Structures are given as structure tokens and as C-alpha cells.
Amino acid sequence: DQQVKQNSPSLSVQEGRISILNCDYTNSMFDYFLWYKKYPAEGPTFLISISSIKDKNEDGRFTVFLNKSAKHLSLHIVPSQPGDSAVYFCAAGNRDDKIIFGKGTRLHILP
Amino acid sequence: SQTIHQWPATLVQPVGSPLSLECTVEGTSNPNLYWYRQAAGRGLQLLFYSIGIGQISSEVPQNLSASRPQDRQFILSSKKLLLSDSGFYLCALGVGYNEQFFGPGTRLTVL
Structure with a gap:
């Protein structure tokens, strides 16, 4: 059972x-x-994290949005740069310190 | 600052051969340590984690095992490798409340 899903x-x-990279959790x-x-x-x-008590966290070009009711989070990168081409993993954790990762999304920044 | 060493960096092994991957950390004491595998289409899969010497928790049943003989040493082993064991093996250490810091990884190819 996949608890953290990156469908793209x-x-x-x-x-x-x-x-915009998306992630869903169960x-x-x-x-x-x-x-x-x-x-x-x-x-x-x-890269960046967000607590479940917040709905947005921003760090330079990177912003993470959390929608708890939809169990959905997204990472926004703006403006996208060539060095951003990489695989991005969404992860989630709780107080026992285990982190569960999604399968990753490969981002290609086109010139 | 914390540093993670993993060796070897790359490894090619025949099916049925044994495996020993070593991870050592510097700049911290009594860390939580983790072994992950990144395989094609599988994302980052947590294999083992350890909260202290001799304390190992297994997340996925398989032919791999882990040991923690010293506080800052974490070893991943197998008695007989399978083709499906090929992948990129990452050692990680728990940082603060909710982050994990990853080592450079070992690329294992089982032929």
C-alpha cells in the first residue's frame, strides 16, 4: 500500500x-x-519541508503548498532553471522518525 | 558538520554472491541510521533503520540484512544476491526533528 504517491x-x-510537482498521501x-x-x-x-499545521512554506524559488483536506501537497518552482532538472521525491513522516518516500518525479527543464 | 561515507561507490556482483556495503558517519553521535534502495520504477524504498548499536528494524522482508556493530557504522549484507537486488543503495542519517541527510550512495549491479 503506497502511502505517498507521485502519480507523474x-x-x-x-x-x-x-x-509544479504534485504529491498525494493516504x-x-x-x-x-x-x-x-x-x-x-x-x-x-x-529541499523544503512543511509541517501539517501550515498550508504554505516558501524558500526562495521553492514553495510547498499543503491541502490537508485533500491529502495533497505540491512543490512550485518559479522561475524554473536548467539546474532544476532532477528527480524530486515527496516524503512524509510522523513522530517516530520514519520517512516514507514517493516514487519520484523526473523534472526536465527545457531551454 | 555531519558527513556520510559509503563504499564502495559502485559494485558489480554475480547472482548468488555475498554482499557487504558499509556506511560510516562523522560529526554526530548516537544517530538514527537508515538504508534505502532506489530501484527503477520503485522510488526510495526504506530497507532498514537503526536507533542504536545492535538495534535494527527491517521494513521489507527480503534476502538482505543489516547490522550496526558501532555507533557510527551501519552495514548492509546479503548471503546470496538476486538479480532483483540491483539498485542504488543509500545510507541516511536522521537530522533534527524531521530531516534525513543522505550519503553518496552505492550503485550495485547484479549480473
Whole structure:
């Protein structure tokens, strides 16, 4: 049973436009959510997180939105840059410190 | 600052051979440590986690095992590799309340 779902395996966006990566979850007990970015042959790096008590968190070009009623979160990147091309993992966790990851979405930024 | 070392970086092994992947961390004590596997189409799958020496929790039943002989050492092993064990293996350490910091990974190819 997949508790964290990223239904789009890949996404292509023009450079300078907005990239929107989506994530759905099933477990209402998750109390925080994270996004990680991964380049090939490297470990994932933490990007941004949001607590379940918030609906938005912003860090520079990256904004994460949380809709608890819909059990949905999204990562917005604006403007998109070539270096943003990577695989993005959505993750969710609760107080026992285990994090559950989605399958990832590969983002291609087109010139 | 915290550092994670993983070796080897790449490994090619025949089916049925044993496996030992090592992860060591620096810059922290008594960390929570994790083994993940990234396989094609499977995202990041949590395999094992450890909250201390000799304490291992298995998330997915399989032919892999993990051990934590020292506080900052986490080892992933197998007695007989399967083709399906191919993937990118990542060691991670729990940081703060809700983040995980990942190592550089080991690319394992089972032939």
C-alpha cells in the first residue's frame, strides 16, 4: 500500500516558467512533509519541508503548498532553471522518525 | 558538520554472491541510521533503520540484512544476491526533528 504517491513519473517545463510537482498521501497521521531533489548517481538532498499545521512554506524559488483536506501537497518552482532538472521525491513522516518516500518525479527543464 | 561515507561507490556482483556495503558517519553521535534502495520504477524504498548499536528494524522482508556493530557504522549484507537486488543503495542519517541527510550512495549491479 503506497502511502505517498507521485502519480507523474516525469514532467517537462520550459525554462523560466513555473514547475509544479504534485504529491498525494493516504495517512492522515503524517505530521510533516518534505521534498528532496536527486541528481543521477548522488544521494537525495533536502529541499523544503512543511509541517501539517501550515498550508504554505516558501524558500526562495521553492514553495510547498499543503491541502490537508485533500491529502495533497505540491512543490512550485518559479522561475524554473536548467539546474532544476532532477528527480524530486515527496516524503512524509510522523513522530517516530520514519520517512516514507514517493516514487519520484523526473523534472526536465527545457531551454 | 555531519558527513556520510559509503563504499564502495559502485559494485558489480554475480547472482548468488555475498554482499557487504558499509556506511560510516562523522560529526554526530548516537544517530538514527537508515538504508534505502532506489530501484527503477520503485522510488526510495526504506530497507532498514537503526536507533542504536545492535538495534535494527527491517521494513521489507527480503534476502538482505543489516547490522550496526558501532555507533557510527551501519552495514548492509546479503548471503546470496538476486538479480532483483540491483539498485542504488543509500545510507541516511536522521537530522533534527524531521530531516534525513543522505550519503553518496552505492550503485550495485547484479549480473
